[in-house]
Each structure stands twice: as structure tokens, then as C-alpha cells.
Amino acid sequence: MLKTRNIARSIAFAVALATGLFQPARAVTDEDLKELREQLRQLKQQYESRIEALEKRLQQAERAAGQAAAVATKAETAAQDAALQASSRPVSESAMNPGISLILNGTYGNLSQDPAAYRINGFTPTGGEVAPVGRGLSLGESELVFAANIDPRFRGTLIAALGADETVAIEEGFIQTLGLSNGFTVKAGRFFSNVGYLNQFHPHAWDFADASLASKVFLGNQLGEDGVQVKWVAPTELYFDLGMEIGRGRSFPAGPAGGRNKNGFGAGNLFAHLGGDIGASSAWEVGLSHLLTEPQNRSYEDPDSTGTGVTNSFNGRSRLWALSGVFKWAPNGNSTVNNFKLQGEYFRRTEQGNLTYDTAAASLGTQTGTYASKQSGWYAQGVYQFAQGWRAGYRYDRLNSGATSLGLVTNGALAAADFPVLAHYTPRRSTWMIDWSGSEFSRLRLQFASDKSRAGAPDNQVVLQYIMSLGAHGAHKF
Amino acid sequence: MKPMMKLFAVQMLVALGLAFPPLTASGAINIFACEPEWAALAQELGGDRVSATSVTTALQDVHRIEARPSLIARMRSADMVVCTGADIEASWLPLLLMQSGNARVRPGNDGYFEASQFVAKLEIPKIVDRSQGDLHPGGNPHIHTDARNIARVAEALSARLAKIDPPNARVYAVRTSAFLERWRGAIARWEQQAQPLKETRIIVYHREWTYLINWLGLKEAGSLEPRPGLPPTPGHLAELLSLMQREPARLIIYSAYTDPRAAAFLSERSKIPAVMLPYTVGGSDKAKDLFGLFDDTIARLLAGVK
Numbered sequence: 001m002l003k004t005r006n007i008a009r010s011i012a013f014a015v016a017l018a019t020g021l022f023q024p025a026r027a028v029t030d031e032d033l034k035e036l037r038e039q040l041r042q043l044k045q046q047y048e049s050r051i052e053a054l055e056k057r058l059q060q061a062e063r064a065a066g067q068a069a070a071v072a073t074k075a076e077t078a079a080q081d082a083a084l085q086a087s088s089r090p091v092s093e094s095a096m097n098p099g100i101s102l103i104l105n106g107t108y109g110n111l112s113q114d115p116a117a118y119r120i121n122g123f124t125p126t127g128g129e130v131a132p133v134g135r136g137l138s139l140g141e142s143e144l145v146f147a148a149n150i151d152p153r154f155r156g157t158l159i160a161a162l163g164a165d166e167t168v169a170i171e172e173g174f175i176q177t178l179g180l181s182n183g184f185t186v187k188a189g190r191f192f193s194n195v196g197y198l199n200q201f202h203p204h205a206w207d208f209a210d211a212s213l214a215s216k217v218f219l220g221n222q223l224g225e226d227g228v229q230v231k232w233v234a235p236t237e238l239y240f241d242l243g244m245e246i247g248r249g250r251s252f253p254a255g256p257a258g259g260r261n262k263n264g265f266g267a268g269n270l271f272a273h274l275g276g277d278i279g280a281s282s283a284w285e286v287g288l289s290h291l292l293t294e295p296q297n298r299s300y301e302d303p304d305s306t307g308t309g310v311t312n313s314f315n316g317r318s319r320l321w322a323l324s325g326v327f328k329w330a331p332n333g334n335s336t337v338n339n340f341k342l343q344g345e346y347f348r349r350t351e352q353g354n355l356t357y358d359t360a361a362a363s364l365g366t367q368t369g370t371y372a373s374k375q376s377g378w379y380a381q382g383v384y385q386f387a388q389g390w391r392a393g394y395r396y397d398r399l400n401s402g403a404t405s406l407g408l409v410t411n412g413a414l415a416a417a418d419f420p421v422l423a424h425y426t427p428r429r430s431t432w433m434i435d436w437s438g439s440e441f442s443r444l445r446l447q448f449a450s451d452k453s454r455a456g457a458p459d460n461q462v463v464l465q466y467i468m469s470l471g472a473h474g475a476h477k478f
Numbered sequence: 479m480k481p482m483m484k485l486f487a488v489q490m491l492v493a494l495g496l497a498f499p500p501l502t503a504s505g506a507i508n509i510f511a512c513e514p515e516w517a518a519l520a521q522e523l524g525g526d527r528v529s530a531t532s533v534t535t536a537l538q539d540v541h542r543i544e545a546r547p548s549l550i551a552r553m554r555s556a557d558m559v560v561c562t563g564a565d566i567e568a569s570w571l572p573l574l575l576m577q578s579g580n581a582r583v584r585p586g587n588d589g590y591f592e593a594s595q596f597v598a599k600l601e602i603p604k605i606v607d608r609s610q611g612d613l614h615p616g617g618n619p620h621i622h623t624d625a626r627n628i629a630r631v632a633e634a635l636s637a638r639l640a641k642i643d644p645p646n647a648r649v650y651a652v653r654t655s656a657f658l659e660r661w662r663g664a665i666a667r668w669e670q671q672a673q674p675l676k677e678t679r680i681i682v683y684h685r686e687w688t689y690l691i692n693w694l695g696l697k698e699a700g701s702l703e704p705r706p707g708l709p710p711t712p713g714h715l716a717e718l719l720s721l722m723q724r725e726p727a728r729l730i731i732y733s734a735y736t737d738p739r740a741a742a743f744l745s746e747r748s749k750i751p752a753v754m755l756p757y758t759v760g761g762s763d764k765a766k767d768l769f770g771l772f773d774d775t776i777a778r779l780l781a782g783v784k
Contacts, residue, residue, distance in 0.1 A: 183554050233577065274547075275551075283548060332535065332538065333534075334537055335544065440612070475571075
């Protein structure tokens with residue numbers, strides 16, 4: 001309305017100006033001016049009163065419409081309130097049950113080498129579940145997940161892995177805080193350590209049927225720690241988090257499964273992530289973590305030069321650095337039809353301490369010498385969804401065992417052939433996969449890998465896999 | 479072990495000290511909206527007292543959003559989270575709430591607002607079974623496509639804003655009643671304009687138009703998705719086509735964020751016009767705000783049936 005009034009004023013002004021401008025020849029008397037002013041005033045008044053009247057009428061009309069609508073809305077509100085009450089869910093005892101979900105997974109494997117004799121040359125065996133899938137048809141690990149809020153302050157999660165060999169393992173079982181502020185969250189119990197990127201994801205969320213070679217040699221496939229994690233998210237536009245974990249050191253690299261019987265801590269992990277968006281279509285995150293452990297009697301088996309399987313054991317310090325990066329793209333951020341994900345991790349580990357040969361004195365007698373190694377490994381993978389439900393991906397793995405220095409070999413007490421698995425080697429693997437998801441709850445995958453983890457024994461692996469999820473399915477991390 | 483852990487603690491503290499400078503505090507209530515419609519509504523009700531941004535756009539499917547680091551960072555600093563609820567954000571929102579370490583916006587606290595709690599939901603499934611597709615046990619979550627629901631949510635949101643920011647309670651109340659007066663007038667106008675659409679049979683893509691259909695008295699004749707959340711299949715489209723030959727619909731409607739190919743396929747073969755609707759604020763050039771959204775939606779529907 002204000003606009004109309006301004007226009008009216010400008011018109012009046014222009015008229016006045018024009019009247020003045022186009023009669024320059026005539027001598028302007030005071031009388032003329034007075035008359036002109038009077039006319040102008042009347043004109044203005046007329047316009048203004050007419051505009052005011054119009055405005056008033058419009059307002060009345062609007063108010064009437066609004067009131068009528070308000071009356072209608074009130075009736076509607078009453079009806080909706082009734083409907084709202086009727087539509088609320090029934091309350092029963094089971095309403096308080098935790099959310100339960102179940103992941104079923106099965107494979108068919110066709111492998112040119114025996115998976116039971118799997119090892120990754122150049123690296124200390126971890127005792128983890130690093131072997132490829134079995135030959136023929138096998139049931140994979142079934143995951144059973146229970147999760148619920150405990151009270152306003154805590155949430156609890158338990159994830160049990162039901163093995164095909166009829167064993168049950170607790171993969172994760174932790175509580176975490178709900179009520180903390182200033183970006184802090186605390187987790188306690190058993191959880192997948194925040195080291196690298198892939199380690200925090202359950203196998204059903206992996207893009208390939210197996211873990212990276214780097215995860216296998218540095219984290220025993222997947223590192224789950226009994227401990228406490230504190231994480232802080234910075235109040236910045238660019239995502240930045242910082243966290244620390246302390247744990248008992250229950251599995252590799254700290255030691256054999258079960259862990260140590262000592263007060264205090266056996267493992268510490270420090271991590272940080274940076275992340276953000278690039279436009280509407282892309283997002284990225286990079287992470288750095290440093291896992292420090294003090295392995296006690298970390299043992300592994302290896303046939304020595306006499307062909308006898310002996311048990312060797314490491315005591316010392318292990319430092320693992322992990323650098324990870326992930327980049328995701330989808331047109332306008334809409335990943336429904338097409339999307340792309342690029343991910344990679346680089347690990348570097350230094351270990352120093354003592355290696356005890358043949359702890360059970362089964363062959364050449366128990367002896368202890370120094371041990372020092374600098375080892376590294378990385379992988380990079382890309383997965384592209386080329387049609388709704390269809391994805392194809394490629395992964396390349398490469399490890400470098402470095403030259404492990406063994407005191408027992410340099411001082412001549414034993415030969416390098418007594419520690420065959422530690423001999424220098426660069427394991428590598430290429431993996432191709434294609435998968436189809438009929439819905440977000442089911443996935444069928446075909447994978448082919450050319451695996452050179454074993455020196456002189458390349459393994460061609462074909463894996464067919466199904467992964468299905470039932471029940472309340474939680475959200476997945478970025 | 480002890481010196482090692484001491485070193486960790488020192489590293490941790492140093493890193494904490496290096497924390498980046500915090501976001502500039504403008505004093506406005508910082509609202510994290512899951513969807514553009516709620517960002518637009520919060521901005522209408524709060525004016526310059528709030529700063530509302532949507533973390534999704536009209537070109538994205540709110541069912542499938544990545545819990546990106548940038549979203550965690552935004553929630554970390556939010557004073558309030560305004561989302562639809564009814565499980566539509568189930569694949570990403572809980573993770574953000576968990577990871578952002580911001581108790582203000584935890585469900586149950588005043589900073590967490592679920593719009594769908596304030597309207598009566600339609601299509602609450604009697605049997606919840608995933609063989610029927612990705613069902614929402616709490617009912618259809620696409621509540622904002624009925625303009626009357628916006629008014630109901632506006633009242634509840636205004637009350638919540640007043641609770642979070644009591645010094646500005648009067649501002650919210652005044653702005654809300656002004657908004658509601660305009661909105662009710664607009665609803666009357668839209669209902670008037672949409673008279674010719676009554677009983678019009680339409681094909682939808684996903685069941686995201688249920689509330690609009692119910693409001694304007696349209697008739698849903700089928701959906702391009704064979705089951706909610708499952709992509710259209712050739713077999714299902716062939717079935718729809720033969721249905722259209724027997725009992726033709728007037729329109730095929732799809733949203734700005736859905737793949738237009740299935741709608742185009744059916745439209746070409748059935749000669750039924752396919753109409754893209756903005757679905758939410760930002761879904762078309764004219765859908766700049768909530769008024770524009772419904773103006774444009776109804777205009778496009780009317781143009782389609784001409």
C-alpha cells in the first residue's frame with residue numbers, strides 16, 4: 001500500500017513541476033502561486049483519502065477472510081486433535097524393548113589357494129579373522145544388534161556376532177553419553193576403535209566382502225577395544241573432532257586375544273578428523289590417528305628352518321599411524337540414482353622390543369633377541385553407483401614389510417629361515433566388485449580378487465555374497 | 479605405560495587449546511532445519527531473531543541423506559533442531575544427534591522439535607512388514623504438502639521458540655499471528671483456485687502427495703514406485719500403463735528430487751501429461767517461500783489439467 005501512496009505523491013509532484021515548467025513565459029504572481037498550491041493540496045488530499053478508503057476496504061475484506069478461515073481452522077483443529085489422539089501408538093510393555101536388528105550374510109567362495117593356510121608374508125600373524133571366505137557355500141557371521149536409550153543420559157548398544165562355527169563373539173557392547181554438551185561424547189565398553197576409517201564400520205557396511213590388507217596386518221582385521229573413548233567436536237563451521245581412547249589392549253596389536261592381566265592401560269589411541277562439503281554435490285573427510293600399544297607376550301606360530309611349528313612371542317612397543325581420507329559425490333547431493341565414493345587409508349607402524357623364539361622349547365630351544373620393524377601399507381578404492389541399486393567398485397591394496405631386524409639373526413644364534421613369515425615381501429591385491437541392492441535392506445554382491453598376500457602363491461578369489469538386514473536398522477556413518 | 483599415557487593427556491590438552499575460533503555469535507537463535515519447509519517457516523515466525531538454515535535441499539531425497547561431517551558441525555552449534563520426524567530422517571538424523579555432543583537439541587529437550595507430532599498422520603500402516611516396502615510405522619511423514627498442517631506446526635513452533643528465547647516471546651507471538659492471518663487467507667484462496675482439481679485422478683511417484691491429495695480432494699490412481707521406497711520397475715510401469723488405458727488419470731506428478739525418467743516414460747506412452755511439482759521451498763523458481771510453494775504447486779496442477 002505504501003508503494004501506491006508514494007506513486008500518487010510522485011505523480012502530484014510531477015504534475016506540479018510540469019505546470020511550473022511549461023508556463024515559463026507568463027509572469028508568475030503571488031496569487032497564481034497561492035492558487036496553484038491550493039489546487040495541489042486539494043489534489044493530494046483527494047488522492048490520499050481515496051487511497052485510505054481503498055486500503056480500509058481491503059483490510060476489512062482480508063480480515064473477514066482471515067476470520068472465516070480462523071473459524072474453519074478452529075473446527076479443523078478440534079477434529080485434528082481428536083485424530084491426533086486416536087493416531088497415537090498404543091503403549092505396551094514391549095514399547096520399551098530395545099531396537100533389535102539382525103544382519104544375515106552368506107557367501108559362496110571359489111579360491112585357487114586354501115583359505116585355511118592363508119598368511120600375509122612379511123608381517124607378524126595377528127591371530128585375527130583375516131582369512132578369505134571359505135570355499136564353497138558358507139554362512140557368514142550373523143550380527144545381532146540391540147540398542148536403546150537407557151535414560152536421558154545414556155544409550156546402550158550390544159552387537160553380537162554369531163559365527164558360522166557356532167561361536168558367539170561380542171563385537172561391540174558399549175554405553176555412550178546422551179546428555180553432554182559442548183561437543184563432548186563419551187563411550188565406554190567394547191567398541192571398534194576410531195583408528196583409520198574402515199575400522200569403525202561393521203562388515204555389513206563394507207563396500208567389499210573383506211577388509212583391506214592393511215586392516216588385516218595392522219589391526220588384526222578389525223580392532224575392537226575394551227576401553228573408554230572421549231570425543232570432542234569443535235564449534236566450527238569446518239568439521240573438526242579430536243578424541244582419545246584408552247583401553248586394556250585386548251587384541252592385536254597389543255597382544256593375544258583376552259589381553260593382559262594388569263592394572264592400568266594397555267593401549268591408547270589419539271585421533272582427529274577434518275571434514276566439510278564442496279558445493280552441494282561433494283563432501284570429504286580426512287582423519288589421522290595414532291595408536292600406541294605395549295604388546296605383552298604377543299605370540300604367533302611359524303614353522304622354523306627344521307619345519308617344526310614353533311611359537312614366537314613379542315614384548316615391546318608398537319606405534320601405528322593411520323591417515324585416512326574419504327570423498328563422496330552425488331549430483332546435487334542426491335545419491336538416489338548416481339553417486340561415487342573414493343576412499344583410502346595409509347598405515348605406518350614401528351615396533352621395537354624383544355622377540356622370544358620357540359617359547360615352548362619345541363625345536364631349537366627358547367632364545368630371546370631384539371626386534372625392530374618399520375612397516376607400511378595402503379589401499380585405495382572407488383565405488384560408483386551407475387544406476388539405482390547398482391554399484392561397481394575397484395580396490396587396490398599394497399603393503400611393504402620393510403626389513404625387520406632380528407637380534408637373534410644378526411648375532412648368528414638363528415637363521416632368517418627360522419622366521420620365514422617375517423622375510424621381506426610386498427603383498428598386494430586387486431579387487432573388483434559389482435553389487436545390487438533391491439532396497440536399502442538387501443544386497444547381493446559378486447567380487448573377484450587377485451590376491452598376492454602369499455609369496456609365490458597368487459590366489460584368485462571369486463566371492464558371491466548376500467547381506468540382508470532385518471528389523472530396526474540404524475543409521476550409517478559418513 | 480604411565481609416561482606414555484601422560485604424553486597422550488598432554489597431546490590431548492594441546493590439541494584442545496588449538497581449537498578453532500568459534501562461530502560468530504550474532505545473537506539470533508541458530509536453527510538447524512532438516513527440510514527447507516521448516517527453515518522457511520521458522521524464518522517467517524522468527525524474523526531477524528532467528529537464523530534458520532535447511533541442511534537439505536528440494537533436489538535431495540530426505541530419506542537418503544549422508545550424515546556428512548558438515549552436518550555434524552552445524553548441529554554442534556545449533557540452538558534448535560526442527561525436523562519432520564515420523565522416521566523420515568531415520569537414516570541420518572539419529573547419528574547427527576549422537577555425534578554432535580549438543581544436549582540442547584537432544585530429543586526430549588526444548589531444542590528438539592518434530593513437526594509431525596503436531597498433526598494427525600495419514601496412512602498409518604495396520605500391518606508393518608517390509609515386504610510392503612519401506613513403511614513408516616508412524617504414518618506418512620510428508621505432512622507439509624497440506625497447507626493446513628503448516629498452520630498447525632506454525633502454532634507449535636512459535637510456542638517452542640518463545641520457550642527457548644523468552645525475551646523475544648512477544649516478537650514470535652506477533653509475527654506468528656500475522657503469519658497465520660496471511661496464511662489462512664492464502665489457504666482460502668488456494669482452496670478456491672483448486673476447485674477445478676476436485677476428483678482429479680493423478681499418478682504419483684512416491685506417496686509424498688498423500689496430504690495434498692487429501693486436502694484438495696484429488697484422487698490417487700497409482701504410484702510409479704511399486705512399493706514405497708523401491709524404484710520403479712519395467713513390469714510395474716507396464717501394469718500402470720494398462721491401467722491408464724482402461725481408466726486414464728489426468729496427471730502424472732513427480733517431485734523436483736525424483737528421477738523424472740519413469741514419469742516421462744509413462745507420460746509418453748499414456749499421453750497423460752507429467753507435471754513436476756516443487757515439493758518444498760526451492761523446488762522451483764517460483765517456490766521461493768511457503769506462499770510461493772503452494773501458489774506454484776496449484777498453478778502447475780491447474781496448468782496440467784487444462
